[in-house]
Amino acid sequence: MSTTFQLDTSTSRANPTPQPMRRLTVPKIRAHKTGGETREPLVMLTAYTARQAQLLDAHCDILLVGDSLAQVIYGLPTTIPVTLDMMANHAAAVVRGSYHAVVVVDMPFGSYEQSPQQAFESAAYLLKQSGAAAVKLEGGEQMAETVAFLNQRGIPVMGHVGLTPQAVNVLGGYAARGRDDAEAKKIVGDAKALDEAGAFAIVLEGVLEPIAIEATQGVSCPTIGIGASAQCDGQVLVTEDMLGMFERVPRFVKKYEDIAAVIEKTVAQYAEEVRARSFPTSDQTYQPKG
Ligand SMILES: Nc1nc(=O)c2c([nH]1)NC[C@@H]1CN(c3ccc(C(=O)N[C@@H](CCC(=O)O)C(=O)O)cc3)CN21
Ligand SMILES: CC(C)C(=O)C(=O)O
Numbered sequence: 001m002s003t004t005f006q007l008d009t010s011t012s013r014a015n016p017t018p019q020p021m022r023r024l025t026v027p028k029i030r031a032h033k034t035g036g037e038t039r040e041p042l043v044m045l046t047a048y049t050a051r052q053a054q055l056l057d058a059h060c061d062i063l064l065v066g067d068s069l070a071q072v073i074y075g076l077p078t079t080i081p082v083t084l085d086m087m088a089n090h091a092a093a094v095v096r097g098s099y100h101a102v103v104v105v106d107m108p109f110g111s112y113e114q115s116p117q118q119a120f121e122s123a124a125y126l127l128k129q130s131g132a133a134a135v136k137l138e139g140g141e142q143m144a145e146t147v148a149f150l151n152q153r154g155i156p157v158m159g160h161v162g163l164t165p166q167a168v169n170v171l172g173g174y175a176a177r178g179r180d181d182a183e184a185k186k187i188v189g190d191a192k193a194l195d196e197a198g199a200f201a202i203v204l205e206g207v208l209e210p211i212a213i214e215a216t217q218g219v220s221c222p223t224i225g226i227g228a229s230a231q232c233d234g235q236v237l238v239t240e241d242m243l244g245m246f247e248r249v250p251r252f253v254k255k256y257e258d259i260a261a262v263i264e265k266t267v268a269q270y271a272e273e274v275r276a277r278s279f280p281t282s283d284q285t286y287q288p289k290g
């Protein structure tokens with residue numbers, strides 16, 4: 001990572017027409033639980049590209065540039081190899097494609113765990129390069145000091161506890177968390193520590209429903225569940241999972257569509273028409289004038 005930050009003008013939004021909605025802010029998300037009169041669950045989805053962000057933006061409160069792009073975009077087996085520049089580049093694309101939703105970027109493995117200082121440098125780089133509003137990092141009590149350090153220096157942080165995929169090599173897989181009392185207690189304590197450190201929201205991933213209830217009731221910021229029941233203050237999924245574009249999905253995913261089937265069917269038709277010389281026709285062909 002370069003320590004000399006260059007001004008990146010490409011992050012300015014390219015929206016040509018005025019949009020009907022203003023961008024939500026991090027304080028509004030944090031106040032969701034205490035201030036709001038609507039109290040509807042917060043809606044969050046992942047986004048990795050500008051066009052995807054354009055399509056999701058008006059429907060979501062938060063767009064997460066997740067390090068799940070490892071599996072979804074790059075065909076990597078885990079999120080471990082993801083770099084700061086991969087996250088910065090996709091986050092910049094998502095910011096360009098969005099107007100309304102708060103854009104949050106995952107801090108990749110290895111970019112924040114060492115010290116609050118390392119985390120600040122990495123998070124500042126992500127926000128400078130992308131124009132995103134906030135970062136998300138994995139971990140509980142052990143990251144509380146870092147969350148406070150960043151927040152006090154102008155970088156809002158979303159927490160992520162329970163099933164933390166960057167710890168896959170320690171956890172030994174992606175099984176749901178909190179099946180014994182000690183682990184359940186730890187997850188609730190982790191959520192409370194992040195809340196007290198100033199996290200503006202906390203993702204609860206892959207935890208049993210009683211833990212989601214206890215954590216949600218025990219913190220002042222909203223909780224956002226993924227595989228954590230309907231008892232959280234919000235919900236997140238990986239967009240490609242719910243659209244049916246990713247081949248293997250966790251049990252907590254509802255497949256709303258089968259976009260993979262639509263793509264396969266469409267591409268098969270294209271291939272057939274090209275081979276039969278029935279595409280292109282005169283409609284798609286340039287001819288000299290006169
Ligand atoms: N496409 C995608 N969706 C995700 O939700 C996701 C990613 N990628 N990448 C980063 C992490 C990894 N996550 C995962 C990955 C696998 C399982 C999974 O296979 N769960 C199994 C149970 C596994 C076990 O019990 O050992 C399941 O059937 O739910 C869960 C979450 C969640 N995140
Ligand atoms: C699944 C969400 C919470 C995430 O961290 C990701 O997409 O990387």
Ligand SMILES: [Mg+2]
Pocket residue numbers: 066067068106
């Ligand atoms: Mg992630």
